[in-house]
Amino acid sequence: MPVKIKKPSPLALLTVLAAVSATLVTAAPAAAGVSERSHLAAACGMYRDGDATMYKNCTGAGENIFVTYLLGGNTYFCVPAGESRYVGRWSNVFRVYNRGGC
Numbered sequence: 001m002p003v004k005i006k007k008p009s010p011l012a013l014l015t016v017l018a019a020v021s022a023t024l025v026t027a028a029p030a031a032a033g034v035s036e037r038s039h040l041a042a043a044c045g046m047y048r049d050g051d052a053t054m055y056k057n058c059t060g061a062g063e064n065i066f067v068t069y070l071l072g073g074n075t076y077f078c079v080p081a082g083e084s085r086y087v088g089r090w091s092n093v094f095r096v097y098n099r100g101g102c
Contacts, residue, residue: 046087046096053093056084064102068094078102 044058057063057079067087068074076099079085087093 046093048090051090053087053090053096054084055079055087055096057081062102064099066097066099068097070094 044056046053046055048054055065055067055077060081062081063079065077065079065087066074067077069088069092071092077085077087087096
């Protein structure tokens with residue numbers, strides 16, 4: 001006997017799509033290793049401070065970082081040991097890659 005599969009209503013599909021989208025939007029920064037914290041308790045690496053993207057170097061040497069942007073050109077920054085640096089607006093920074101010392 002064949003099993004009948006009930007076709008979901010458009011409202012049910014929209015509800016599922018909204019739930020999945022909300023999960024992806026909230027989980028994407030965590031999956032990318034990005035955390036939203038104040039600059040006083042910031043973890044090492046890239047983090048959000050309001051609308052600013054910051055990068056904190058927790059090592060004992062300068063770090064050369066490569067920042068990729070959604071709009072505009074990409075760029076390198078040298079972040080001295082133990083310091084934080086503004087690298088752009090949170091809505092425009094895509095990723096930050098550590099390229100060694102500087």
